Amino acid sequence: MDTSEKSDDNTPTTDSIPSREDVVPDADAPKEGLVAWLQVLGAFCVYLNTWGLLNSYGVFQTYYKLDFLSSLPTSTIGWIGSLQGALFFAVSIIVGPMFDLGYFRSLMWVGTAFIVVGMFLLSISSQLYQIILTQSVLVGIGEGCLFLPAPAVVAQYFDARLGLAVSLASVGSAVGGIIYPLIFTRILSSLGFGWATRVMGFVLLATSFLILLMKSKLKPAPTRSIIDWASFTDVPFMLLNLGLVFGFMGLYVIMTYFQLYALSRTSISATLADNLLIIINAGSLVGRVVLGYLADKTGSINMQTAVALVATVLTFSLLAAHTPAALVVVAVLFGIASGAFLGLPVASIVRLSDDPSKIGTRIGMTLLFVGVGALISYPIAGAIVGDNNNWLGLIIFSGVLLAASTIVLAMSRIAKVGKEWTKPL
Template sequence: MSRSSTSDEGEKDIGVRKEAGYGEHNEEHEHDDLAEALQPNFAAHDDIEKSTEQPVQDGDGATLTKVQSQYSVNNVKSVPDGGATAWLQVLCSFFVFFNTWGIINAFGIYQTYYENGILAGTSPSNLSWIGSIEAFLLMLVGSVAGPIYDKGYVHELLGVGSFLIVLGQMMLSLCSTYWQVLLAQGIAIGIGTGLIFTSGVAILSTYFSTKLATATGIAASGSSIGGVLYPIIFYKLQPTIGFAWATRVMGFIALFTLGISNLALRVRVLPASRRKFLDLPAWKIKPFLFFNLGSFFVFIGLYAPFFYIQSFVLQTGLMEPNLAFYLLAILNGSSTFGRLIPNIIADRIGPFNVLTPCATMCAVLQYCLISAKSSAAVIVILALYGFFSGTLVSLPATCYVHLAGPTRRGLIGTWMGMGFAFVSLGILCGTPITGAILAAYSFTEVWIFGATFILVGSFFTILSRLAQADWKIFVKV
C-alpha cells in the first residue's frame, strides 16, 4: 500500500468521522471511542465489493491479506453490529477470556493444592509468585502484543499464544519441583495468555458499534466462567485420576476451545497503521497519573482473597474441604455480574462515578474478613467481593477513553498499553508480599494489607476523578 493511497484513505476516514459527529465526545459515541482504542486506524477499501483474499505487503514487508471491508471501522454505518459471523467472533472472544483470565482466576485452587501436594514445604509467598507472574505477563505481554496486532499478525498471535497455553498446561502435568511449575504455569502460560488476549478483545470492535458493550460483556463473562469451571474440574478429578491427568484434562479443554477460536476468528478490516507505543508526556497529566497510581495500589491488594481464601477457611476451621473449594467458584461466579451490571450503570452516570465506590467496597469487604467467624459470613462477603472486584477489571478501559477525551482519541490505545503495563507491576508484587506476610504473621494481617492498599488506590482514583471533572463533584465523569 503506497503512502499516497494511505493518505487518501485517511482523508476519507476523517471525512466520514466528521459526518458521523465524532468531533464531540458524548455518550452516543463513547463505545465508538473504545472501539477505536482497541482497533485504531483501519484502511478503507472503497473499491472492494467482496473479499479478494489477495496478499499485500505492508511498509515493513510483512505479508497481509485483504479482507472484506468497504469502509474504515470508524465509519459506524459499515460495522455489521450483528449477524452470524459477528456473533461467532463473540464466541471466539469468549473462549479467549475463558483461557486467559479464566485460568488465572482459577489459580487459587492450585495454590491450595501446592501447599499440601507436590510443593508441600514451599512458602505461600513463593507459591504465589507463580500466579502473580502469570497475571503479570498477561498484562505486560498483552500491551506489547497490541502493536503487533495492528500490523496484521492476528492469527500468528492467536496461534502461538494458544500453543504456549496448551504446552504449559501439559508440561505442568509432568512437573514435580518448584522451578518446573514456575516455568510451565507461570511463564509459558503467562506469555501465551498475553499473546492471545489482545486479539480476543480487539476483534469485537470491528464487528459491533451500538452493541459493542453487550458483545464485550458476553465475551468477558468467559473469564468468570473459566474461573468457576476450571477449579471445579480440577477438584473433582484430582482425587480420582491424580494431579497429572486432572491437569491434562484442563489442557485438552483449552486445546478444544482455543481451537475453535483459531479456526473461526475472522479479521474484517486491514490495519493501515500501528498505534504509538509510548506517550511519555501523558504522565504529566494529573488525571492520567492519579488513575494509574490508583489502579497500581488497588491491584496490589485485590487478588489476596482469590489466592488465599481457601487456605484461610481450612486453616481456621470455618469450613469443611468439600465446601471450601466452592468459594473460588462463588467468587468468580458473582464476578460475572460485576462485569455486566456496573457497566450499564456507568453508561448513565460515568465510569469514574461507578469505579471509585466499587474499589472502596472491595477494601471494606476485605476488612470484614477479619471478623468473619462463620461459613455463612465468608460466603456472603465473597459473593459481594466478587461482584465489586469484577467492576475493577471491566471498567478501566472505558476510564482511559474518558481520560483521553476528544482531543487525544488517537492516543487511547497507547495510554491503555502504558497504563496496563504499569498496573501489571502491582499484580506482580501484590500476592507474593501477601504470602510473606502470612508466613510471618496471620490471615488478619493479610486482609489488613490487601484492604489498606485497595483503600489507598481508591484515594488516588478519587483524585483522578476530581481532576478529570475540574474538581466538581456532582457531574458525570
C-alpha cells in the same frame, strides 16, 4: 549516509515494531450479523482461557501450599502466580502494537499454543522451576498474546450493540473462573494433579478452535511507538493507572488466599472451601454484567471508585467472618465488586483519552503497570502470611491497597472534571 538523518518508514526504531504489508482487510463485511456474533463467541473463549484461567489460580496456590510444594515458604510459592499475572499484563505493551500492525492471526495462534502446551507440560511437572516455566512463563505469555486483541476485534463488528457484545464476551472470564476450579478440585481428588491439569488442557484446546474463528477487519496501521510518552504528563491518566495498580494488587491477593484463609480460620468443610473461589467468580459474573451496564450511565471511573470502596470494606470484614456462612456472604459480595472493578479498566482509559489513535497504546501501558504490581504483590503477601499464618497482616495489606485505590481513583476523577460528583466519568 548522514547518520543524523531520520530513518525512513521501513526502518524499525528501538521503540517500534516493523509493519506487515500482506494483511487483507474485510472492511465491507456486514456489522452485527452472524459473523459479528461469531467474534463475540471467540472473544468469550478468549476471556474464558485468559482471565478465567488467571482467576482460577487460587486453587493452585492452595494445593501447592498444603500438598505439592508444602516444604517451600509461602512467599516462594507466590512467585508462580505473580509471574503468570505479570507476564499476562506486561506482554500487552508489545501485543498492542503488533495487533495494530496486522499480526492478529499470529497472536491468536501463538497465544493458544503457549497456553495449551503450558498446561500439558504442567501436568508432568514435579519441581518448582518446572512449574514456573510452564504455568508462569508459557501460560502467562500465552494469556497476554490472546487477551488484548479480542475486545478490539469485537469493537470492529458492532456499533449500536457494542456494549452488549463486549459484556457478553467478558462473561467468559467469570465462567472460566467457575469451571476451571471446579475441574481442578474434582479431578484432583480422584485422579491426581496430572490428570486435573490435563483435563483443563483439553478444555482449553477444545475452546481454542472457536478463538481461531476470529478475524480482524482493519488494515495494518503505520509503525508507531510502543510508549505514549506524553501520557506521563497526563495527570488524570497516571492517577488512574496508580489506582488500578493498587486495586488489582489488593483484589488478587484476596482471591488467591481466600480459600487458605477459610481453612485456617474457620471450621469450613474442605468441600465448601474448594467452592469459595467458584462462588467469588460467580459473583463477578453479576458484577461484570449488571454493574458494567450501570457504569454506562454513572461513568466507569465513578463505578470503579465505588466498588473499590466496597471491596475495601469487605476485605476488612473478613476479620469478623468466623463462620462458613459469613465467608460465603463475603465471597459473593466480594465477587460482585471485583467483577465490576476488573471489567472496567478499558472503559476508564477510553474516558480519559482524547486521542482515539492512542487508546491501544495506553491500554498496553496500563496493563504493563498492573503487571509490575502483580509481580510483587503475591510474594509480598506470601511473606506476610509466612509459616505462622499471619492473616491479620494479609488483610491489612490488601485492605490498605484497596483503600489507596479508592482514594487515587477519586483523585483521578477530580483531576479530570473537578468535584462535580453527579457528572458521569
